[in-house]
Amino acid sequence: MRLRLGRPRLTDYDHLLDVPPAAEHSPFAVTFLGVSTLLLDDGTSALLTDGFFSRPGLLRVAAGKIEPDQTRIGTALARAGIDRLDAVLPVHTHFDHALDAAVVAESTGAVLVGGESTANIGRGHGLQPGRIDVVAPGEPRTYGNWQITHVVSDHCPPDRYPGTIDAPVVPPVRTTAYRCGEAWSILVAHTSGRRLLIQGSAGFVRGSLAGHQADVAWLGxxxxxxxxxxYIRDYWAETVRTVGARHVVLTHWDDFFGPLPDDHAGLRALPYAGDDLDVTVRLLDELAAADGVSLHLPRLWQREDPWQLDLPATEPGATR
Incomplete structure (x- = not known):
């Protein structure tokens, strides 16, 4: 098979950038901050998945040592308006998800939440035990106005850094120190009654999400x-179809080997050498149409509310 060069053109998918911006009456907003980092904020309580902002370059990731970049982290938090968080929730512990998680938790007063691998990142950073919460799969936990349930999942193959993190990680370290650890499907229920699924990696465990429901899925x-x-059809069935999501917002498609740009237009898709967004969107668009589900891409830095897609276009406050 001939290797395809270059990368997809994100402008080909501008029609998917149609998630409504959050309105004043929105119970909460979700802001995409690159890869699988999502800010959930209702004005009084907030969560952040991953918190990955350092985004070290490919050469350093491949051949050097990596560590959190305090300047990039601080800049991103300020740009997103993040000063306090209830919890930081890595979807698994590869560097492109968990490298900065403990730093973000410390600087925002948050609890770092996940499995033992996540806990060892927190311990290596020096977080106090009370700021680390090791979850049990399937058991709901409450942080602020959010009820969180971690469900066992898997990483999309191939997992280049498999296994768990069994000792505290003290950066700078080789990228291989950030093994996958426990991979999660994260179910979130807000006090407003809204429910969502955050699927950070394109992996799944058959039947794991059975019995769970979500209105919207942020799908890695x-x-x-x-x-x-x-595989793609099974992934959709085991996540979106199983939880009954009406809307799907796609994440983890941007090239993360460079700093977050100032606006959405500065993002680039992952190159064809490692992924193919064109194939993904074509198949997911077909599956979404068959199931009556709407498919979207999020805008970087934009506070969005996909639940507004359920409002009639003529309803006051609707932005459709």
């Missing part, structure tokens, strides 16, 4: 475009 698609069509 990194490496999905190099999987078989059967």
């Amino acid at each position: 698609i990194g490496q999905l475009g190099v999987q078989s069509e059967r």
Whole structure:
């Protein structure tokens, strides 16, 4: 098979950038901050998945040592208006998800939440035990106005850094120190009654999400475009279809080997050498149409509210 060069053109998918901005009456907003980092904020209580802002370059990731970049982290938090968080929740512990998680938790007063691998990142940073919460799969936990349930999932193949993190990680370290650890599907229920699924990696465990429900799914698609069509269809069925989501917002498609740009237009898709967004969108668009589900891309830095897609266009406050 001939290697495809270059990368997809994100402008080909501008029509998917149609999630309504959050309105004043929105119970909460979700802001996309690159890869699988999502800010959930209702004005009084907030969560952040991953908190990955350092985004070290490819050469350093491949051949050097990596560590959190305090300047990039501080700049991103300020730009997103983040000063306090209830919890930071890595979806798993590869560097592109968990490298900065403990730093962000410390600087925002948050609890770092996940499995033992996440806990060892927190311990290596020096977080106090009370600021680290090791979850039990399937058991709801409450942080501020949010009830969180971690469900066992898997990483999309191939997992280049498999295994768990069994000792505290003290950066700078080789990228291989950030093994996958426990991979999660994270279910969030807000006091408003809204429910969502955050699927950070394009992996799944068959039947794991059975019995759970979500209105909207933020669906990680990194490496999905190099999987078989059967795998992609199964992934959709085991996540979106199982929880009954009406709307899907795609994440983990941007090239993270460079700093976050100032605006959405500065993002680039992952290159064809590691993924194929064109294949992913084509198949997911077909699956979404068959199931009556709307498919979207999020805008960087934009406070969005996909639940407004359920409002009639003529309803006051609707932005459609």
